Amino acid sequence: MLGNTSSTWNCSFCNWSLLGDTLKISLMVLLILTIIAGNVVTLLVFLRNKLFRTSQGFLKASLALADLAVGLLVIPYSVYREMIHILYGIEEDEGPSVLNFIGPCFIMGPLFAGCTFVSISTIFLLSVERSIAVLRPLHKRIVVTRRRTCCLIAFSWVFSFVLALMPMFFSQDITLEYSICSKMCNYVFTTDQPNDPSLNIMLIFPVFDFSLLGGTFAINFITFAAIRQYCKTRKQLEGDAQSPCSKVSFSDITAAKTIGIVTFAFSASFSPIAVFVVGNVMGYQWCEFSFYAFWILTSNSCWNVVIYSARDLRFRQGVREIFSRQVPNSPNHQPRSPFPAKEDISSPCVAALKEIFRPDTA
Numbered sequence: 130m131l132g133n134t135s136s137t138w139n140c141s142f143c144n145w146s147l148l149g150d151t152l153k154i155s156l157m158v159l160l161i162l163t164i165i166a167g168n169v170v171t172l173l174v175f176l177r178n179k180l181f182r183t184s185q186g187f188l189k190a191s192l193a194l195a196d197l198a199v200g201l202l203v204i205p206y207s208v209y210r211e212m213i214h215i216l217y218g219i220e221e222d223e224g225p226s227v228l229n230f231i232g233p234c235f236i237m238g239p240l241f242a243g244c245t246f247v248s249i250s251t252i253f254l255l256s257v258e259r260s261i262a263v264l265r266p267l268h269k270r271i272v273v274t275r276r277r278t279c280c281l282i283a284f285s286w287v288f289s290f291v292l293a294l295m296p297m298f299f300s301q302d303i304t305l306e307y308s309i310c311s312k313m314c315n316y317v318f319t320t321d322q323p324n325d326p327s328l329n330i331m332l333i334f335p336v337f338d339f340s341l342l343g344g345t346f347a348i349n350f351i352t353f354a355a356i357r358q359y360c361k362t363r364k365q366l367e368g369d370a371q372s373p374c375s376k377v378s379f380s381d382i383t384a385a386k387t388i389g390i391v392t393f394a395f396s397a398s399f400s401p402i403a404v405f406v407v408g409n410v411m412g413y414q415w416c417e418f419s420f421y422a423f424w425i426l427t428s429n430s431c432w433n434v435v436i437y438s439a440r441d442l443r444f445r446q447g448v449r450e451i452f453s454r455q456v457p458n459s460p461n462h463q464p465r466s467p468f469p470a471k472e473d474i475s476s477p478c479v480a481a482l483k484e485i486f487r488p489d490t491a
Contacts, residue, residue, distance in 0.1 A: 150215055153312065153420075157208045160428060164200030167434035168193040174447035181447065184278040185384060188255050189437075191282045195247040196430035203241045204427065206233055207312045214309070238305040238314035239293040242334070245399075245426065246289030249341045252392050254281055256348045259385040263352050263359075292337065295330060302327040310416035311423040331410050335403040342396050349389045356382050387440040391433060398429035 171193040175181040181189075258278075262269045296303040296316050302323040308315045318327065359382070401422035408415060415422075437444045 147215070150211060154208055154211050154215075156424070157204055157211070157312070160424075160431065161200050161204050161208070163431040164196060164204070167431050168197040168200065170448060170451065171434050171437065172197070173451055174444060177451070178447045180443060182275075184258055184273045184275060185255065187275065187278050187282060188251055188258065189433075191285070192248055192251045192255075192433060195244040195251070196433065198244050199241060199427060199430045203237050203244075203313075206237050206314075210307055211312060234305045234307050234314035235297070238316065239290065239297070241313065242293035242316075243286075243290035246292055246337070247286055248395065248429075249338055249399075250285040250289060251282070252388070252395055253341045253345045253348075254278075254285065255388045256345045256352070256392065259388050260348050260352045263355050263382065263385055292333070295333065296327075300327040300330050303330065308419065311419040313423045315419075315423075328410050331406065335406050338399060338403060342392070342399070345392050346396075349385075349392060352385050353389065356385060383440065387436060390436050390440065394432050394436065395429055398426050398432075402426045 172190055175186045175190040175193070258273055261273055265272070297305070300323075302319050303316055304319050305314055306317055307313070308317075316331065401418075402425075405415060405419055405422040438448070
């Protein structure tokens with residue numbers, strides 16, 4: 130009778146474990162669909178519409194490309210490994226170490242880390258670009274150009290992936306393997322007592338991330354302080370009925386607020402993984418927490434398109450044009466501007482503001 134009770138308990142535990150794994154795989158598949166669909170639409174809007182072919186549009190396209198790589202490559206590999214685990218009970222890589230070295234984890238691990246660094250650096254560059262547009266609008270078209278933006282984007286991608294590959298080339302005590310806890314390819318120590326250089330290399334990741342995020346928050350704080358002062362000045366001008374500058378375009382201010390929301394969302398999703406990395410270096414093994422930490426960060430790849438849709442009227446207009454049957458290049462089709470034209474063109478102040486806030490073409 131005791132044997133039957135133990136067998137029943139084991140069977141019940143296996144059923145609950147299988148149910149949990151199935152729910153996790155369903156969540157991964159849902160993330161794949163939402164990340165791919167959302168970021169493909171984002172890339173189409175930013176690259177198809179001439180209004181978005183600006184420095185800000187190129188930076189947002191780079192951010193969408195990094196998120197799309199996670200949805201196309203990193204998460205599908207985790208789904209594959211989990212299906213293999215459920216069907217065949219394989220939990221870790223098997224075979225010679227040489228085969229493991231050239232295995233998929235040595236591609237997916239740096240890819241996920243590199244795309245995360247690209248996202249952080251791109252958000253930092255977006256904050257700098259918006260800060261220049263708000264604080265120094267007259268210098269924006271001179272300082273922020275397409276060529277400089279493309280060079281910075283290329284540099285951020287190269288630097289991010291070099292940083293992601295550092296643990297593999299600068300320490301023999303660090304390797305990559307698929308974790309059944311986090312459902313991801315993670316950097317792990319090959320020994321129970323790694324040396325100090327290996328620990329310092331692993332700490333480079335959270336130090337770099339929090340340094341950029343801290344700089345991003347500082348820049349956004351300065352930008353929002355300038356916006357607040359600008360709004361006070363605008364209210365004073367609105368109180369003067371004869372003021373020619375009572376009607377002001379807020380495209381750059383709205384974009385700065387949008388970037389602030391993107392920064393906050395990414396910081397909130399990145400904080401758990403930073404805590405996990407620091408705890409792992411200190412010797413703590415948080416199996417259940419590692420799953421939530423990694424996948425909260427992964428879910429951030431589908432949030433940017435939601436933020437753009439909620440905050441950016443021109444982005445919503447671009448999405449409608451993609452799914453509309455109308456042909457934008459048709460001579461009879463005149464795309465409606467998402468901003469109502471209420472400004473008095475005869476006013477020299479409004480004309481100057483239009484020149485300042487006009488998208489750059491250099």
